[in-house]
Amino acid sequence: MMWTCFIYRVFVSFIILKRSNSLSSPIQPFTEYKHSTELQVNISDLWWTIDDAEREIVFELHVKTTGWIALGISAAGGMAGADIGVGWIDQMGTVQFQDRYAYNRSRPVIDYTTTDWFAVQGREQDGWTAIQFRRLLETCDSMDVPIKSGTNILIYAYGLVDPDANGEISYHESRRGSRILPLRYYIDQLPETEYADLDSFELRINHSVPVADTTYYCRVFKTQITYPTKRHVIAHKILLDSDSREFVHHMNIYECDPSAQFDNTNLPDGVCDDIRDQISLCSSTVVTVWSVGGDEIMTYPEEAGYPIGGDFTVNYYMIELHYDNPHLISNRRDTTGVRFYLGDKLREHDIGYLTFGTDSTAQALAIPAGADRFIVDSYCPASASLNIPKSGITVFCALPHTHLQGKPVVRIKLGDEFATRCIYDTRNKNLTTRGGGRTKDEMCIHGFVYYPRMNNLSMCLTHNDWSAWKRFLNVSVENFDETALQEILVKIKWTPQLVAQWQSFYDSTARGVTYGQSPFIIAETFAALPKYQDLEPERCSRACHTQISISSILIVLLARKAKRMFL
Template identity: 50%
Template sequence: MAKLCIILQFIISSLVIENSRAISSPLAPYTTYKHSIELQKYVADLWWTVDDNEQEITFELHMKTTGWIALGISPAGGMTGADIAVGWVDQTGSVHLQDRYASADELPIFDNTTIDWFAVKGREVSGWTAIQFKRLLDTCDIMDVPIKSGTNILIFAYAMIDPVPSGPNGEISYHGSRRGSRALPLRSYVDPPSEDIFAGLDYVEFRLNNYVVPPTDTTDYCKIYKVPSSYSVKRHAIGHKTIVDSASQDLVHHLLMYECDSTAQFNDNNLPAGLCDQIYQEIAQCTSNIANGWAVGGDYMVAFPKEAGYPIGGDFPIKYYMVQVHYDNPNLLSNRTDNSGIRFYIGKELRQYDLGLLTFGTDSSAVALAIPPKAQKFIVDSYCSANATMGGEKIKDEICLHRMIYYPRMNNMYGCMNMNSPQAWLSMMNTSSSSLNYTELQQWLLNLTWTPERAVQWQEFYNTVSRVLIYGAAPNLQFDMMPSLPKYEDLKPVPCTKDPSGNKNTTRPSPTTFSQGTTTNKAISYVSTIRQDIFVFLNLILIVMTVIFM
């Protein structure tokens, strides 16, 4: 049967799929909108419509409070650099909306360039505040964030009281823990399906069973599951639901499901389960192929394209799966249990294609990525030439210029990756040795004294370094040398067409790429392979390390 690959890109914090359409607010929206999401269950809901002709977006935000409410567009997921609309309804029923800008994780200031958030309507009913407001997609305001195509990061917050004084210049109180964020493509959002479309279908679940979350700040728990024996003939899952236990929703950060290698064998009466680091040797064959993923802000319900289904059972070679759950428990809470997991809905008929996932990203190792301490920004380039994007002659021509690519279940290309060449590292280390030892490289990195000048040199090293390409199917790997990445000419930015008025001298604070000050001597922190959020391509990487560095 033909295979269809759906691309899944992981950027920490990658795994973003839009949230569900479940709505908590008892208030009906003012009008019909194209899209809606529940930002926080029983607390916050958002509706919006994009008008491409007017290059304008209209929001309606409902929150369970009679105080101020806020919605912001963030460049990176936090408050810093965010463009924020703060609104409330006063005791006379009048609606107020402020245009603010956050230069740091502190009280956002009033936008003193142009006012670009505009209130339309607002009301308070039954303990809820609802405000309809709008702004241009790109305001050309240096204190605003353009709403571009692709993923946008929304932040939201609220308080229990109105600003004081309750007027246009009212000052807002601190929101405390009453805040959140969501990442979603505002301009290309596709409403997720209702679970009703899967009613009456068989399903298979891979869920934890009252796992006790440790009172530590970060935990990765892994558990192996076997495909139910009842699926003696291959079936197609046509959608899935991520089940996040409501009792531990504040702890579950993300959940990944892996296919175990077809050669993996386990004792079915005692399948491995435990902290991922501690059982790594047992689960090593289940850390490459990703079958599913979810993270905070993601959609709980996903329907696959009508042409494709995810194969389960029968002659499909995958007989075991592993679920990895990452918990964030900064308050070190104890006696908390979790029953989160994945549910696959099984279609009644096979579809035309088998569905698989393509994974690409950067490995967390000294060879792949060594970021200077305190650097707020560090760029590792990956390129794909125009002839490759238009259909290169070989698969490796299309994928090898990324840092790491993994194709599941392909006959002629198991995976591909590139890394800084051993010769380049030897030159950087200024050593007379003719071969590079990975342990020595790691120790050299740990002993480096980092200065702002060293950080600049380090970025230039990554920009110009020669690369070694590794591709093929283990153990028959092939190696090519590449003196440098191909030259890349970026697209020319399109100038904003709106002429902003107001104070022309206002400038947005520029982020620094390195903390200035005294010289520091700090070790670079390396995360073990099993502790990274996404540990893909592991078997190939281990072979590569053995071939190149030993």
């Protein structure tokens, strides 16, 4: 899960001039770049520029080591299928570079098909290594991953020593990380020092990391903001604890419904499922989200801000944290949270959040094992967007979310329809994958940050109709529910024929759609979803190989009279 931020063109020159100078490397970059980001504080920095005329990207990677350093493009977020450039400065001061490919989570192999990563120059200084290198955006090499116009997943790692005499690299151990970046349209974030003189407030948890494989932890906060007139949050910073950030998979921050009432001396705090009844009014309206690989600072457009105080009646907020602790490590304290910065002047618009896609339940998502391309579509009808003002709303950030795109701003208008498509590859699984919040579960949602804020539409989600499930599974149980469905799913032995039948069911089954904003939720049922014409995938212009992402999300905004097709 990550933010992909859109921005008006008029902001571009401002952002380039004000790009962050807070990078930690002591080495001056070899040249000027359009974009830069700190991959890991005081450890690794990255600069890059895309040359569309040459269809080439130039990177510069700085890492605090005198050993080898590596940057890779990952198809799905992990090592498997990643295209990796590895470099180091040898004993003679000469830069060495390798094009490697990772078949799995073992050591990446040299790519002998073609060499597509090329070093330009490099040096060592003050215990850091800096290497400038380039690669074509599309190489048409089956052992490479294309750099597309949407979101790109970068992985990075480094060793403490140079490769051996045979050019083999040592194991990186924990010296690795990942970032999710729209390389073509990245909006460089301002350093936090830009907000040092502004008022701010924080929401932070303070408890021990649960000793469990996967935990969803929730805590409700009483707002301490009592401004008599409305003010606007203009930026926020995700606060990650250095001792526990390795366990934090993602964080959601929600508004509680204005009607929510709590004992302020004993606010809900614990495993989300254990306190679900207490927090039921705190999980529908999102304030912001963060996940591994996302930017930790987010700056809002100059014309919009998140409302606080005055007649804005939200009194409580909730943090939902997803912890991953597969090795069951104990005795780690966590103080993860968020800091909000308030501007000195009120802006023109309030910011809101919309969620489209499927419910995160087995009823909505039951993905068969052994499928190389299982498609789940969802639909939000034009009736939902009748809640949108006549002037429309402006989307400036997007959050596509599955578990394992900045372009210019998008205008959504009254009567538009929405469709989301998620494509899953489960060839590495033997059991059914169900919808849910755990990492081993799946999701298919797409969130938008937009303005001006609406108070009658925050979500539009799709699920399979229960009666359709009963007919498909030939079940006669009267009260067929989520528990009964899961009991069936865990027993299924998947075959190619059954996978095909399951896909046919998803392609044609009746769907329920719910939309609105709590407590006013509207439900509709559709005998089947509208059919869409897929656009032809972009073909490689240099060879016969076309790389396809293992997992992708496609979304389309459809005008009422427009031709329906997926983008």
